Amino acid sequence: MGWSSMTVESIPVEAEPKALVWQGDELVSGCGRRWGRDGVERTVASAWSFPFDAGITSVSGPYSAVYQERGIEGVLLERERVVRELNRSDYQAENYDYPLALGALGDGREVVVHCPDEYNMLEIEDAASGERLTAGTREPRDVFHSRLSLSPDGRYLLAVGWFWHPFGVAMVYDTALALTDPATLDGEGLLPTEAVMNGEVTAGCWLDGDRLVLATGGEGRSGEEDSTLPARHLGVWSVSEGRWLHRNLIADAEPGVLLLPRGDHVISLLGHPRLLDTATGRLVAEWPEVGVPVKATCFGVTHIPSPVAALHPDGTRLAIAQAESIALITLP
Template sequence: MREIHRAQVQVADAKSLIWAGGELVDVSAGWRPIPLDGSTAPSRFGPYGPQFDAATISPLGDVAVLMATAGTKALVLGPDGTVRREINRSYYHAEAYRYPLTLCTMEDGRTGLVHCPSGYNRLDVEDALTGQLLTTGESPEQADIFHSRLMVPASGRYLLSAGWVWHPWDVVVVYDLQEALTDRSVLDSWRGSFDLTDLSSTEVSGACFAGDDLVVSTSSEDEDEELMRLSLADGGFRWRRQLDRTAGDLLPIAGDILSVHEFPRLYSGEDGELLAEWPDLATGRSGTSIVWDKTFSGPARVAVDEAGRRFAVTDGERVTVIHLG
């Protein structure tokens, strides 16, 4: 894919962008639509609060969540921005790293919410709208992982956490999400459901899914940085690419991979080839889940519309939408 068209509009204090029903929305500003023709549209509500600075929306578009990236509070919203409930995570080092949360579609068609409501190292799955806990039972002990940058593929089969462990060290763990719904201890393992030993020698700067494969970017002072695609089905690498710079956080887009460290770069999902880059669109440093007060960076500045083959980038004053084809 390549850029075939772009739109750019001025939007003061634009952040926490999502695509909702094909429309670009600034959630924290009170569900403010952002028309791409340069016109203005009123917010549906008043601002939710200055602490909220990142948002995500479910694959079905029926639930959105607005988060305080380096805080403990998040709001679960309906498809029109109405607050349905409030949720929390552990205060323990919450000021240091990105809020661990993702939305997914469950086998029964409901939207699931994966987050850490009872401990920084304990993952749970809930019905997103009702809060019904879907991962029940107790485990003897949870692995000492600070979960962050959670993601579930469109199939709903797996869950990845690209968080960190002391000292600190960025890691990636992948779980069998369907198995976890019948045995929650699956979510408490150091290794997860798959042996990712080959990825343990360097820090993980970002991770995402390409279909049901795992794509990982690494960063190391002593070794070359890499982008690689790993088959979870057989444990083998489909391809590995040496990089001349950190790819950082990764987002899937129509079969390809968008890296968002410093500025967006588009890599082929087929072989890892660099397809396009946009150095004029600053996204800030985004090579770790640990962000401290630099929360307005990386995925917090970007909203991907996979169905529309486009993505939006905000710098807080202007919004640029890149259309791909």
């Protein structure tokens, strides 16, 4: 069926999509599948499947990737053409999600950000040629990078990961600086460690080129007696100001591993989608009838697949992949 004014609508699928992104009013999966306004699925002959169980698509260019979320192999695609194979270190790979981001830097160059050699060493590569843009002497910290995302202008890189306890952490890096001094990807970065050490970071996203949202899990408490983000809180950090703009207790649920930005709100996906106000942490809306995986962290011995969702650029529609359909939510 096509789109409608209903709050929640459903598009049948032959198999659960591994990735979703909006291109105009079409939904596109990273595996060569797409759905138009009529809701009809169209699949190219080269669509990828086994052994890949996850995918990502660049919102700025023609690149996508499919990979093993808890494995070491992946494939970079330019539309349906295979560009090259991707790999990561096999150290603890079965215990945390594959670190990978696609997008454009400030100069418009499409890049791949991943950890091809070591679990703790971030690299930025030219998507088209494979040229490593961060080659040099490196001494990375002992941290497992997992969920990576570039700011909308490509200036900053967010890395949500973990270190041994295990405990979830977040780091922010200047990509322009990293191209001239790759070793800056090995240090603390632009987000002070002490700012995120009280609560375990489980998810993050960019609201814009300066403001970053981080969410923490665990047992929550109220108050802002220091400069840290406590457990079970939603915080908005300004990179330019180097401080928290907002820190609020998430009253209704744990945040999960995936946040999608929508103006000054974020969509949290844990069990079902919720719309949260980043300035207050309050629940704006939720859709309990739309089920998504209950995945609290990007690491863990038990692998739970990550939610697959895409927000339309105009902020009006949210698409969520499910086993037999794509749920389409019309947002308030």
